[in-house]
Amino acid sequence: MGKLTIGCFSSLVGSVSLDFGVKLAEAAVKKGHEVDFWVSSNATMLSKKGQKAFKDYSHLAKTLTELFATGKFKAVVCEACAEARGYHKDDTMEGWGRRSMDWYLASTFSADRVLLIGGD
Amino acid sequence: MGKLTIGCFSSLVGSVSLDFGVKLAEAAVKKGHEVDFWVSSNATMLSKKGQKAFKDYSHLAKTLTELFATGKFKAVVCEACAEARGYHKDDTMEGWGRRSMDWYLASTFSADRVLLIGGD
């Protein structure tokens, strides 16, 4: 079993790149791997508490909660990216950490595989 | 003097398309025109209260406040887009309205010019 670090850097809420990251994490954890998940830039909002489910947006909160419960999934949001968007610590969804970018780099140190999901 | 309706549909926070929209609105208002400004999708966060100024993000809050003060600038955010992102009414920056999409269409009815800024 290995460790996969996924970074979602500028993937949008509303695109399916973020969904890809979460679904890949889910599939990896199911197979017994460990996953670290980092979001920054426009992916930041994935970690916001109180997202309302609409049929036009994928709603990933439930999957994330299940992933946290496995103990094999860590997720952290870029602190500065969140603050710049006016989204503060109290609004963070349960389970998520808030750290600076060096957390992501440190996570890659012990990772067997690293996938950075960039793009628009 | 005319009326310009600007829609920022999927422009990102962190791209310069949103900045373009706000700066164009500013230039139009300075020349005596009236501007209606609509944000939806990932542009929604422009209207969020409490955005912290970072040097890596353009900080448009000050310009918006000045624009509202002219009385020639109306700005409205897509209600559903905001709720989907977990950003609720109390968090809306002063001056902004929250409406459904038909507000944008109605604004185009009396507009002399309409510019939809789309893109990634």
Place this chain on the structure above:
Amino acid sequence: MATKKLAFIIRSLPYKTEASRLALTHAIASQTVEIYLEEGDNIEPVVCFIGDGVLNCLKSQQAMKHYGITSLEQHMKNSLLLDLKVMICKEDVDRFGLKEDHLIMDAEDVGGETKAQLVPYSEIQKVMEEVDHLQFF
């Protein structure tokens, strides 16, 4: 008493960005725009798919099954159900080797009567000239 025409020209692929989805949801919002307008005034949307945008019109999109989101197919059907004018560029459909049979041309399964139109680009150019305002997605 006036009607303003508004074109929604969709040139983007679906799902990567929200562009085509937003075009359709905003076009559909024309159904409730009257609450903001004077008696008798109205907005008439026209939706046109050109370039890569025609790939939004493919049948059997299973976005709800896999990602839990409304497909563009569903949005197109809703548009037709509400009698919106929907045009698809024939040259682009041909370029991709698609047939009318691959495309969402009606919303009969949900009780719609209006059909989408497969038209040459020149017809879409005419729409662009006729409408009051143009928007590209």
Place this chain on the structure above:
Amino acid sequence: MATKKLAFIIRSLPYKTEASRLALTHAIASQTVEIYLEEGDNIEPVVCFIGDGVLNCLKSQQAMKHYGITSLEQHMKNSLLLDLKVMICKEDVDRFGLKEDHLIMDAEDVGGETKAQLVPYSEIQKVMEEVDHLQFF
């Protein structure tokens, strides 16, 4: 006691998306990564510009003046100031008709000693082979 190498390959144009900015800010974050690691362990970033990405390296970017945001120029200089390894693909620079003189090759004006390197693509390919993990922006 180990050092892991991490490549940040930048292929995107600046400003439209945050991709190139995020690459540099994350590469720079390697300066403080030790707080999360065991004594003696470290992360060594290498930054490479290829394709359209080389246009991030142009001098005289006035993004702060016009948009109030740190320019990619500033981020590149910060990277050099912190002695990060920065490589720029020569074939792409040539393709755009640019000369070394157009590019940010050092951070001397802010007291930096490390220089950027203008190298053939084959050198960047070598970096990709050497590093532990690859990331494309």
Place this chain on the structure above:
Amino acid sequence: MKLGVFMSDFRGGSDVLNRLSAEKLGIILVGNGIYHATTKENGKSSPLLDKSANFYVLSEDLESRGFSSADVDSRVKPVTYSDVVDLIFNDYEKIIWI
């Protein structure tokens, strides 16, 4: 029609732009669209500039990316945000963003 097109992209959108026809056509290069005005590849200017149209480029976006008016192709006129407002209201009736 009198059509003003904001071109904000360097690598995409040309297919759509090439097909547009208008009695009067203005193309305003903004954002990463400015590279069409400044950047040659293998010695060749952007094919976009061969289209029959009035070309403008937003100075603020030029300068943000490290260029100045001196770098701009002679077919393209540098403009400010204020000029753009006048173009929108005085010269073109419909305006789109690509």
Place this chain on the structure above:
Amino acid sequence: MKLGVFMSDFRGGSDVLNRLSAEKLGIILVGNGIYHATTKENGKSSPLLDKSANFYVLSEDLESRGFSSADVDSRVKPVTYSDVVDLIFNDYEKIIWI
């Protein structure tokens, strides 16, 4: 190196991908990258498929866009998220997203 590439785009990124060389190369078409596997233009398949590599396409992304395995070029193998995890850990050492 053994390099796995996630190709998520239909219109961009090919320039970068074409230059990559690897002892073992896998290209996994995801998101709008799936059109490379399914869509011909003027009767021609995507030039991407001419590259010497192992090609995969994510079934979920195919089906979301209205395609099925029957529409996929014979050079490309449909895979699930679970298969992708195995490709990442067993077949490739470095993985990138374009």
